[in-house]
Amino acid sequence: MENTRVLWLYIILLCHYHWFFEEIDGLVNLALKKPAIQSSTFLNLTASLATDGLIGTRSTKNECSHTGVYHRNPNPWWEVDLGGVHTINRVSVLNRAYFAERLRDINITVISQDKTVTTECAFYQGSVAAAAWATVTCHPGTSGRFVRIQIYNEAYRDVLTLCEVVVEGLSPCDAFYFRKHPGQRLNSQLVEEIQSNKPMDCGKACFLTTMCFAYNYNSDTSACQLLKIGDPCDTTVSDPGWDFYSNCLN
Incomplete structure (x- = not known):
């Protein structure tokens, strides 16, 4: 025994x-299990579903975050709190399996700890394929505590769905x-x-x-x-x- x-x-x-x-x-996912918020929420599809580390692409199975459908808020956003200031190298987002055309023209910014300074990480132009990842490399030296993802899609400007978000940077020790x-x-x-x-x-x-x-x-x-x-x-x-x-x- x-x-x-x-x-x-x-x-x-x-x-x-x-x-x-x-x-x-190498780099680690700084966003994993970190708290997240979004401009509005549809049903129970909260922002934290995009940082839970579970790879799924169906919002109907509570696998993706989803902003409100009926709030009609233009340019919806999603934001994660990394818990401290970090240098950020890359950001990747996983698109949903259906209604994939809604995720396009993604603006990714990094916000300072006191939320007074916003720096552009990168802009992803065009659409993201269904159940596929889109990855951008931040401008050198980009650092901050909060990472915000926002879309400017006139056709579906009130809906932002993210099935997983990975923020790559050097891990805190x-x-x-x-x-x-x-x-x-x-x-x-x-x-x-x-x-x-x-x-x-x-x-x-x-x-x-x-x-x-x-x-x-x-x-x-x-x-x-x-x-x-x-x-x-x-x-x-x-x-x-x-x-x-x-x-x-x-």
């Missing part, structure tokens, strides 16, 4: 931490992430050096290694240096080809 419990705990840990590590070297320091290498006590195909694998090795709290990774040689942090004399040096990843608790 005890061995079974240990096995299940190990499986749960691996599955749990895979979710955290899978985005270790928490206890389960490693913070990347590009082009830097940490001079610290080496626990072990191994070969890893990608930074994510190096991060997993660090997590599973006693006393490893950071690592250096070289994308050219696949070298993974598992490090122990704790000496105040530890320093970082500029070293092209290397990236230093620190545990966010340090």
Whole structure:
């Protein structure tokens, strides 16, 4: 019985931490599970249905947000609160499976924390195919706390339906992430050096290694240096080809 419990705990840990590590070297969905609002709401198709992480394209199954049909509010909008200021790289929206022609000419803006400054991320011109994604890349340096999506469609100007919205940017650091320091290498006590195909694998090795709290990774040689942090004399040096990843608790 005890061995079974240990096995299940190990499986749960691996599955749990895979979710955290899978985005270790890239962008994450900042909008996932975040609160959202919209200019009006049709029935119970609330704005939060577009940030629930469930990929569906039927509003009749409560899979999409939907602004009010009878409110006749021109240029309807949808907005997500990211919970803090972030640099935003890309925004993707998933269209509904039917009445798809309603989603077209999408204006995406980013709003500051105090809501006094609005910056254009990008404008998507034209229509979005049924049950398809539309993705835009924000202008470099675009940052803010709120992301607003708005349409200017004269034919269906009172209806905005979004089945899912993904806002990609760098993740805030928490206890389960490693913070990347590009082009830097940490001079610290080496626990072990191994070969890893990608930074994510190096991060997993660090997590599973006693006393490893950071690592250096070289994308050219696949070298993974598992490090122990704790000496105040530890320093970082500029070293092209290397990236230093620190545990966010340090």
